[in-house]
Amino acid sequence: MGYVKYETKSAVAVVTIDREKALNALNAEVLDDLKATFEGIDTETVRCVIVTGAGEKSFVAGADIAAMSGMDAQGGEAFGKKGNDIFRMIETFPLPVIAAVNGFALGGGCELAMSCDFRICAEQAIFGQPEVGLGITPGFGGTQRLARLVGPGMAKQLIYTAKNIKAAEALRIGLVNAVYPAEELMAAAEKLAGQIAANAPVAVRACKKAINEGLEQPMEEAIVTEEKLFGSCFATEDQKTGMQAFLEKKKGVSFQNR
Missing domain, CATH: 1.10.12.10 (Lyase 2-enoyl-coa Hydratase, Chain  A, domain 2)
Incomplete structure (x- = not known):
């Protein structure tokens, strides 16, 4: 896939969003590649999936603003449905999916992470739903999953203020399960995935x-x-x-x- 790398390590699959020059931002092509990658996973041999971002700066910095800037209401709704359909597919994927958040997880990136079963992150990870600062709402499930994960009050505060939070705060409010030094993140994710894969x-x-x-x-x-x-x-x-x-x-x- 052009924007998504896929590899397997024993019974664990690693899916990497690979658009590093754009901080792994989500456009239609990235979303299509992500969908095709998940559709191609062999659920008979793979037992757990890790989703992460290429490079050291970003998990997914958000949806591609340049791509969205020219959309009208109909185009925006269609783009939202595209993202929602794919993230819902990940959320309901038969195998456990772990988000290994290695950097920025903003807007669509935070929404992608929330569609996974749970999240672990690097110490430098940043989370947020900054959409209202752009004149839009979260469009890939952010208003729904964030409230379910951290409670309506905290979700409303984060969304209404467009405030970003650091890894320690994400851990405190229950958005992530654990925080690791950057150099230990993938090893921790693979160890956790291996523990899951070892069970029935x-x-x-x-x-x-x-x-x-x-x-x-x-x-x-x-x-x-x-x-x-x-x-x-x-x-x-x-x-x-x-x-x-x-x-x-x-x-x-x-x-x-x-």
Whole structure:
């Protein structure tokens, strides 16, 4: 892909937004490449995905302002739908997706990170939704996911003020899970992804589905969703392997994605 690099390390895939000269800003071509990359991931051999940005300065600095500046209302809405469709695909992707935020994550970059299952970041990372300073709203899910992650009050403050925050503040409000020195970020992301990949993949996918769907349901419906997914695991070889190993006190279980 022209603007997205893809590599696999054992059962972990690394997706890198690679438009470094533009601080990895999102235009239509980048979004198309990102979509195609995720559509091409082999979910039978890959068990966890890491998303990051090329270079040392930026994860994704935002949507491409030059590309947006000439849009009318119809074009803006279409561009918003394009980004939302792709980010929703990432959010509901069957495998866990970790955002390794190595620098600026502003506007569309923050929204991309929020579409991942969780975020870890470098100490120099900067987060924000600066859109109102440009005369627009967040357009790729920022008004929705930020409020769900950090609460409506904090989300409104960040969005209304267009204020950027540093990594330590992002950790304090729960936007990220952990902060690392820049040189340790990818190693930490790969270690975390490896820990996830070592567990029963069918069960991990079921957990993601249960959490994501349950957050959009009343508790009475959410627990039924969990019950069904819980039950479905008992039809897998991984459940038999995992429980037998526990009973026999075996370590280093190898799950077969079935």
